[in-house]
Amino acid sequence: MTHAADAITSELYLGLMSGTSADGIDAALVRFEGEGRALRCELVHGRTFGWDEALRTQLVALGQGADNVSLDALGSLDGRIALAFSDAALALLDEASVPRGRVRAIGSHGQTIRHRPQAEPPFTWQLGDGNVIAERCGIATVADFRRRDVAAGGQGAPLMPAFHAALLGSPQEDRAVLNLGGIANFTLLPTVGDVRGFDTGPANALMDAWCERHTGRAYDADGAFAASGQTSAALLAKLLADPWFALPPPKSTGREHFHLDWLQARVEGDTPSPADVQATLLDLTARTVADALQMTQPETRRVLVCGGGVRNPVLMARLAAYLPQAVVESTAAHGLDPDYVEAMGFAWLARETLAGRPGNLPAVTGASGRRVLGTVYPA
Structure with a gap:
């Protein structure tokens, strides 16, 4: 959705996001008006920019737990990610004809290469040097949003629930916002009580990786590969037996836990076809989402879906089948482009940081209190 630059009269912020799947950099130019329940948010222009393939290969390997990387390589990667992010920001502004x-x-957001909130000490690590982005774009940059929440005893994720609550909550019905990125996560928006949020398990990260290994395609377009197979009940039971799924919220996870080696260890000994494994992975995502919602907010009447998984009709149909009590629909029905909700959310978080307002919700992350998030890199 693009609007003429001369019609823009309100605050503009630019959000940059690359998620667990590392399938591209989402860039969103966002117009904000108002505060609190009067907040209005409009996507002025959005686009996803592909990673350089060699760089993406490195990111995926790191995200899946590769640890044989030198300090020099990590330092270089930090800079290269920042260059890619700043290129995306500048290209987006050029396309929208908006001066910096x-x-x-x-x-x-940067690119997560490790997320270990249960480690001792806990940590989360996103690369993409904010100094480089601010210097190249000539625009104040806020980055490194997650580590302050972790320092305060939180999971550092998810960070979108406060944004979702501001724009998608309803006093008439219990709602949930479901982000189907590399990992699936919920924001619970009850009519009464605290906003909550947590990861439910793998979504696109495992399905994309399995699809790429067996078809050479980076993702399962329209869910066709999964639709060509059948769910293996035995494999699904093995996958669901992972103790992580039984953990109570707050909880978060990433590719360092749910990766191809994790899957392969559970496939061995069975003989499902590659298509059957893909179908089972899709069922795993839908089943764990539905189980988590039933356990935490069973009266949910509307599930608003964003992220890449919303483009998979097979996955969306499976979710609807597992959640017959709720309407399952795209956030587009409520004015937020599902492809750019998270990038828009990081634009909003930058706005909150510059205003000195906290961006986390302790009921979501488990932090000891609300905190102003991120580090500011002046223009």
Whole structure:
């Protein structure tokens, strides 16, 4: 959705996001008006920029637990990611014909290479040097959003629930926002009580990796590969037996836990076809999402879906079958483009940081209190 630059009269922020799947950099130029329940948020222009293939290969390997990387390589990777992010920001502004000086700030998620909130000490690590982005774009940049929440005893994720609550909550019905990125996560928006949020398990990360290994395609377009197979009940039971699924919220996870080696260890000994494994992975995503919702907010009447998984009609149909009590629909039905909700959310988080307002919700992450998130890199 693009609007003429001369029609833009409100605050502009730019959000940059690359998720667990590392399938591209989502860039969103966002117009904000108002505060609190009067907040209005409009996507001025959005686009996803592909990673350089060699760089993406490195990111996926790191995300899946590769640890034979030198300090020099990590330092170089930090800079290369920042260059890619700043290129995306500049290209987006050029396409939208918006001068850099009209953008108040960039909110950059960076690229997660490790997320270990249960380690001792706990940590989370996103690469993409904010200094480089601010210097190349000439725009104040806010980055490194997750580590302050972890320092306060939280999971550092998910960070979108406060944004979802501001724009998608309803006093008439219990709702849930479901992000189907590399990992699936919920924001629970009850009519009464606290907003909550947590990861439910793998979504696109495992399905994409398995699809690429067996078809050479980076993702399962329209769910066709999964639709060509059948769920293996035996394999699904093995996958569901992972103790992580039984953990109570708050909880978060990533590719360092749910990766191809994790899957392969459970496939061995069985003989499902590659298509059957793909179908089982899709069922795993839908089943764990439905189980988590039934356990935490069973009166949910509407599930608003965003992220890449919303483009998979087979997955969306399976979710609807597992959640017959709720309407399952795209966030597009409520004015938020599902492809850019998270990038828009990081634009919003940058706005909150510059205003000195906290961006986390302790009921979601488990942090000891609300915190202003991120590090500010001046223009």
